[in-house]
Amino acid sequence: MLKFLSVGALVLLFSSPLMAQEYEDHNAMLMDHGQGHLMDMAGGMVMGQNADKLPGGCDSIAETKEITVHAGHKYAEKFPGRMFAFDTQEYNFKPCTKLTVHFINDDHIRHQWMMHGLPKYLYPKGMFHLEVSGPAKISGTLILPPGDKTYLVHCDIAQHMEKGMKAQLKVGKGDGDLPSIPGITAYTIPDDYKATLPELAAAAEKSAVEAVTAVPGAATTMSALPPVQKEEPVFSGITVIGLAIGLLLAPFLVKKFKGMSVSEAVAYIFDLLRSLIELVVNSLSALIKLIFSNKSKMLPGK
Ligand SMILES: [Cu+2]
DSSP states (O other): OHHHHHHHHHHHHHHGGGSOOOOEEOTTTOEEOSTTOEEOTTSOEEESOOSSOOOTTOSSOOEEEEEEEEEEGGGGTTSTTOOOEESOSEEEEOTTEEEEEEEEEOSSSEEEEEEOOOOTTTSGGGOEEEEEESSEEEEEEEEOOSSOEEEEEEOOSTTTTTTTOEEEEEETTOSOOOTTOTTTSOOSSOOOSSSOHHHHHHHHHHHHHHHHHTSTTOGGGGGGSOSSOOOOOSSOHHHHHHHHHHHHHHHHHHHHHTTOOHHHHHHHHHHHHHHHHHHHHHHHHHHHHHHHHHHHHHSOOO
16 A cells, blocks of 8 residues: 555656646637737737738738747757747748747746737737737737748847847748847857957947948047947938928028019028017017016915
């Protein structure tokens, strides 16, 4: 009897780690919030759900496919230096495929399967997105656009992509490979364990300086600037507003200046500017008066 009991205990002991992981299934709990956005109270989320609207350029659904994607720390173990990963790093589908993704998060934290670059008229912000705190599963459906294109799929939780949770989904032949896909493509900036920290800092500063001096005209002011300087866009917002006002005023001014001499025109422009400045000054002083009179009203009667 004792023998049987101990055998039973041993069997239980050894089988417990082999027992299947319990996943919380979010698919029955999701509430439809419209525009392909589904959520539940337990933190499951689907965005960009689209099971029936054909993207422009698709005459019909080419294929109906279902995949199961796992996400978790254990899938990164085969990639040195990575911390998180999906179980698959590359997916291939025909254009106009109706794709259902069953996303299974094996970790006891939050993960996403987020796809970017989709047409924005069908997918809010161009995204299809499954998200859940694990261990749990959640499913969503989308229809892939036509054409050959490579789409980024990643987990957008802070640093999860950088730590390996990144994949690419190729529609048709795709249009190239994305960098830093574990096991598929190299890092954009490879880790260098031989260089010391001051060396790396010096190299980063040098490349930043090169980037700034590469902008024409920036070289002369370089010495006065800190090494990392954001370059100004050629057309700033103010330039655009100025151009718009100029274009609006041009026909009016052309009509006004007809038959005037140059000196008359210049005098007229100065007059216009003077009244404009007057208007601004007057309204400013009125505003200041208003503020001060309000303040004095608000003061307690002492
Ligand atoms: Cu994640």
